[in-house]
Amino acid sequence: MEVKIEKIEDKTMVVLNGRLDTTNADKFQQDIAPLMQGDTPNIEIDCTDMEYTSSQGLRLFLMLQKSVTARKGNLVMRNMKPNVKEVFDITGFSNIIRII
Amino acid sequence: MWFSKSFSTRLSLNVLLIVTIFFIVVLGIVAVSSHLLISEEATRSASNILKANILDIEKTLQTVESTVKDASWLAKENKDSEKYLYHITQRVVEENSNIIGSAIAFDSCYFDGRHFFSPYSYEDPETGELKSKELGSAENNYFTQEWYTVPKETGQPHWSEPYFDAGGGEQMMTTYSYPIKDSAGNVYAIITADISLDWLSKKIDQIHPYEHSFTTLISANGKYLSAGWQANLGSETAYTYAEKLDDPRVLEISKNMVAGDSGTMRYWVGSKLSFAVYGPLSNGWSMAINCEYGDVLERSSQMHMMMIIVGLVGLLIMFIMCYFKIRQLTQPLKDFSASALNIAKGDFNAKLPEVKSKDEILQLHDSLAYMQQSIVTYLEQIETATSAKKRMETQLYIGQKIQEGMLPKNFPNDSRCSLNAKVIPAKEVGGDLYDFTINDNRLYFSVGDVSGKGVPAAFVMAITRVMCHLFADLGLSVQEIATRINNSVAKNNDANMFVTLFMGCINLETKQLEYCNAGHNPIIVIPPDENPYYLKAIPNMAVGVWSGFEYKSENLDLRPGTKLLLYTDGVNEAEKADKEQFGEERLLQLVSKPEFRNLNSEDMVSAVLDAVKGFAGDNEQNDDITIFAITI
Numbered sequence: 173m174e175v176k177i178e179k180i181e182d183k184t185m186v187v188l189n190g191r192l193d194t195t196n197a198d199k200f201q202q203d204i205a206p207l208m209q210g211d212t213p214n215i216e217i218d219c220t221d222m223e224y225t226s227s228q229g230l231r232l233f234l235m236l237q238k239s240v241t242a243r244k245g246n247l248v249m250r251n252m253k254p255n256v257k258e259v260f261d262i263t264g265f266s267n268i269i270r271i272i
Numbered sequence: 273m274w275f276s277k278s279f280s281t282r283l284s285l286n287v288l289l290i291v292t293i294f295f296i297v298v299l300g301i302v303a304v305s306s307h308l309l310i311s312e313e314a315t316r317s318a319s320n321i322l323k324a325n326i327l328d329i330e331k332t333l334q335t336v337e338s339t340v341k342d343a344s345w346l347a348k349e350n351k352d353s354e355k356y357l358y359h360i361t362q363r364v365v366e367e368n369s370n371i372i373g374s375a376i377a378f379d380s381c382y383f384d385g386r387h388f389f390s391p392y393s394y395e396d397p398e399t400g401e402l403k404s405k406e407l408g409s410a411e412n413n414y415f416t417q418e419w420y421t422v423p424k425e426t427g428q429p430h431w432s433e434p435y436f437d438a439g440g441g442e443q444m445m446t447t448y449s450y451p452i453k454d455s456a457g458n459v460y461a462i463i464t465a466d467i468s469l470d471w472l473s474k475k476i477d478q479i480h481p482y483e484h485s486f487t488t489l490i491s492a493n494g495k496y497l498s499a500g501w502q503a504n505l506g507s508e509t510a511y512t513y514a515e516k517l518d519d520p521r522v523l524e525i526s527k528n529m530v531a532g533d534s535g536t537m538r539y540w541v542g543s544k545l546s547f548a549v550y551g552p553l554s555n556g557w558s559m560a561i562n563c564e565y566g567d568v569l570e571r572s573s574q575m576h577m578m579m580i581i582v583g584l585v586g587l588l589i590m591f592i593m594c595y596f597k598i599r600q601l602t603q604p605l606k607d608f609s610a611s612a613l614n615i616a617k618g619d620f621n622a623k624l625p626e627v628k629s630k631d632e633i634l635q636l637h638d639s640l641a642y643m644q645q646s647i648v649t650y651l652e653q654i655e656t657a658t659s660a661k662k663r664m665e666t667q668l669y670i671g672q673k674i675q676e677g678m679l680p681k682n683f684p685n686d687s688r689c690s691l692n693a694k695v696i697p698a699k700e701v702g703g704d705l706y707d708f709t710i711n712d713n714r715l716y717f718s719v720g721d722v723s724g725k726g727v728p729a730a731f732v733m734a735i736t737r738v739m740c741h742l743f744a745d746l747g748l749s750v751q752e753i754a755t756r757i758n759n760s761v762a763k764n765n766d767a768n769m770f771v772t773l774f775m776g777c778i779n780l781e782t783k784q785l786e787y788c789n790a791g792h793n794p795i796i797v798i799p800p801d802e803n804p805y806y807l808k809a810i811p812n813m814a815v816g817v818w819s820g821f822e823y824k825s826e827n828l829d830l831r832p833g834t835k836l837l838l839y840t841d842g843v844n845e846a847e848k849a850d851k852e853q854f855g856e857e858r859l860l861q862l863v864s865k866p867e868f869r870n871l872n873s874e875d876m877v878s879a880v881l882d883a884v885k886g887f888a889g890d891n892e893q894n895d896d897i898t899i900f901a902i903t904i
Contacts, residue, residue: 191851194698194725194894226895227723227772227841234817235768263772263791264813264821 173222175203183214189221192229201232208236213245220251230265237269248272279605280598288591295583299576306572311547314568315536318481318549318561325479325487330554332370332475333448333467337429339368340450340465347376347463348452351383354391358404361393364465365402372397372445373437373466375407376452377414379424382460390414394466397443412438419447424459427451431555433491434469444469446497473498476559482567492556494530517541525550529558604633608640615640620648668700668727675701675730678737680708683873688780689715692873693900694881696842702896703729704840705737709744713780716744719792719838719900720773720815732761732769736815740775750775750788751825754815758790758823761816770816774838783832783904788825790815793841793856796863800833804863806856835903837863837876842897846884849891854884876901 173196174189184207192200207215215236225233233249240247249271252260260266343364350356357376364374373394383389388408396403407414414420419432432447445466451459472489476498479487489497494509510526521539525548528535534551541564550560607625614622621644627637676695683691693706703722708715718740722729736757743753754775761771772792778785787795787807791814798804807828813821839859846854862868862883863876871879877899884897 226845227721227770228725230814231723231768231770234770238768261811262789262793263770264811264817265791266811267813268818 173200173203175200177203177206183216186215186217187221188217188219191224192222192232193224193226194228197226197228197232200229204232204236208239211243211245213240213243213247215240215245215247217247217249218251219249219253219256222253222256225256225259227263230259230263233269234265246270278599279602280595283598283602284591284595287594288587291590292587295587299579299583302579303572303576306575307569310569310572311565314481314563314565315547315549318485318547318563319536319551321479321481322549322551322559322561325476326551326553326559329472329475329489329559333431333553333555335368336370336448336465336467337450339364339371340374340429340448340463343374344450344452344463347461351452351461354384354389358391358393360463361391362402362404364463365393365395368465370467370471371465372443372468372471374464375414376461376463377407377420378461379459380415388414419449419464420462423449423451423462427453427457427459431491431557433493433495434497437466446472446491469497479561481561482563484567485561485563487559487561489557489559490526490529492530494526497557525560529560532556532558605636608636612640615644615647620644620651665700671727671730672697672700675734678734679706680741683708684710684715685873688904689778690873690903691715691717691901692877693898694877696881696893696897697725698842698893698896699726701727701730703733704842704896704898705733705740706838706898706900707737707740707744709741710780711745711747714747715778715780715902715904716740716750716776717778717838717900717902718744718773718775719795719840719898720771721792721840721842721896721898722771723769723814725896728767728769732771732816736761736771736773740773744777749825750777750786751823754788754790754812754823754825755821758813758815758817758821759819762819765816770814772814772840776836778830778902778904780904783830783834785828785830785836786825787828788812788823790823791817793839793844795839796837796860797828797830798835798837798863798869799831804837804860804869806860830904832904835869835873835876835901837880838898838900838902839880840896840898842893842895843880843884843899845895846888846893846897847891848888854887858883858887873901873903 173192176187178185186207207213237247247269249269252271257266257271260269260271343360346360347357350360361374361376365371373392375390375392377390380387388406390407391404392407393402393404395401418435419430422430422432429448429450432449434444434446437443437445445468448465448467449462450464452461452463453459476487476489486499488499488510490510491497494511496508496510510529511523514523514526519539519541521537525537525539529550532552536547536549538545538547540546545565546562547565548560548562550558552558604625604627611622611624624637624640627634679695683693685691691708695702695704695706697704703725705720706718708717720733720736722732722736739757739760740753743756748756754773757773761769773790774787774792774795775790776785776787787809789809790812794806794809796804797807810824810826812823844854844856844859859880862880868876868879880899881897
């Protein structure tokens with residue numbers, strides 16, 4: 173799983189590439205640690221090239237969402253592949269995280 | 273074999289090699305320089321011998337010359353007395369032992385009008401008796417002979433070329449001629465003295481500095497007066513001899529000698545290197561001493577041989593001494609080797625040899641001692657770590673057993689329903705759960721998957737499973753159960769753990785299913801005579817995420833004989849090595865097979881598990897697998 177984080181003005185752009193599964197969930201948690209800091213974050217995650225996410229991955233997105241909400245920020249995930257979107261839908265996560 | 277390729281042997285051999293090379297180099301330098309020195313010395317010595325002998329022969333020849341010169345005065349005074357002239361020649365021979373014959377040869381018609389007049393006295397070569405006779409005759413016309421013509425024409429004394437005196441002494445000789453002149457300076461007679469070459473040869477042959485050396489004496493024209501071998505004296509010249517040899521330097525020597533030069537030159541005779549020292553005599557003759565280097569260097573060669581033998585013996589002694597000394601010095605190494613072997617065998621407190629010297633051996637001792645200490649320390653650490661790991665493994669094993677024990681095993685199997693389920697954790701403990709209970713006529717059942725794996729997931733799994741069971745026993749609706757569990761888990765959930773949960777409740781009499789899917793995989797419904805299908809459900813939020821979420825349930829009427837298959841994502845997301853997933857489609861195809869539909873609950877579980885394992889092959893299972901089958 174490749175994670176690219178880029179700050180454009182007040183918006184933080186995150187580009188994900190690859191599979192997020194048990195083997196690299198810890199690494200992903202470290203990669204997104206910077207997103208857990210700062211006031212009123214405005215984060216947009218591009219999921220165009222994200223192939224898959226396991227339930228551990230979902231847990232990390234949940235953590236991120238909670239962290240962003242606590243800081244009165246905004247989190248958007250966009251361009252999810254159908255199979256990934258399905259996981260978010262089944263687990264009800266699409267009700268919590270804004271997916272466009 | 274004691275003489276094995278041990279360290280001491282190799283070291284000794286190395287030392288021996290170095291010393292041998294050094295010895296050879298030194299010997300070579302000594303040999304070359306001593307050869308040069310000896311050769312130079314030999315040349316100088318031969319040169320001195322040559323000079324001494326030239327002086328000696330010149331002295332002898334001068335006595336001959338002065339005898340003849342003295343006699344010429346007498347002959348001049350008594351030139352008319354035949355008798356006295358004979359007497360003079362006799363006295364010349366008698367006075368000088370080197371002179372074997374003497375003649376006073378008068379010019380034609382000078383004495384008493386005679387054509388030939390030459391009183392001649394000589395030693396008879398056979399008897400040694402002194403005899404006299406008239407030398408000149410028609411057969412022995414001395415006017416044509418060199419000893420007469422040269423001084424006659426030049427008016428100077430002359431040493432003749434060697435010749436065989438046929439009319440006089442009857443042997444090989446050389447003649448000294450001295451012209452007798454009248455007051456006008458005209459030569460009217462020649463007085464001579466003959467020297468035997470035999471005598472000269474004997475004298476010269478004594479000049480013999482080395483075993484194979486020889487001395488040659490040549491006349492002004494290069495004819496041999498004496499040579500160290502049986503040369504054809506009188507006819508053979510230095511040139512003809514030189515032509516017999518291959519080395520052109522011999523000819524050069526001959527030319528130099530005839531030219532009256534002195535010098536030294538090396539030349540080869542066959543394979544033998546020789547040298548010649550040569551120098552002129554005052555009368556135009558030239559003498560050469562020839563020596564072979566083999567003779568010259570014989571003694572130094574003997575000395576070198578001696579040096580080699582002494583050197584070899586010395587090297588052998590040195591090698592043996594070296595060997596034993598090195599063996600003695602390296603003995604501690606052997607002891608250390610034995611100690612190290614003991615350490616390697618597990619005796620970490622093996623005693624190390626004592627070292628008294630303060631050198632590398634001491635360093636080795638200290639290093640080994642340090643190593644021993646380190647090994648003991650590390651071993652203790654490893655033992656501690658190992659026992660800690662073992663304890664942890666034991667506890668995990670116990671945890672696994674407890675977790676297994678938590679899941680209900682006494683599956684009902686009667687006319688109303690039959691159930692079966694299996695959980696295969698990816699690690700020792702897992703986050704998957706299933707539960708069922710029959711409360712009155714209602715069969716409550718659930719399958720859940722806690723996000724993550726291992727011990728954290730196991731805790732959440734345990735409480736979730738307990739709540740499922742308790743709330744079911746209380747007879748609550750599935751909707752209510754999901755809501756309560758969610759609120760309970762979501763509270764104090766700092767780790768953001770969540771559970772996807774499918775809860776169902778079947779009224780065993782009416783066969784009506786009430787279900788609530790909290791973010792879990794859709795279950796498969798297999799009606800008795802229709803195609804199996806995934807059960808669509810209202811997407812509720814996974815449990816533990818959002819406190820206060822209102823869960824919604826749905827109803828479905830089932831017919832008797834319907835089967836339900838519940839599972840966790842360890843099934844549909846089981847992967848091959850190439851990351852291909854088992855997938856929901858493949859699962860549906862599997863359960864659609866006619867033979868599958870006739871299986872009982874237990875065999876359905878086994879069949880799905882076998883299919884998943886067969887699909888994944890050797891690829892490591894990275895998520896918990898749960899399969900739960902229900903038949904009503």
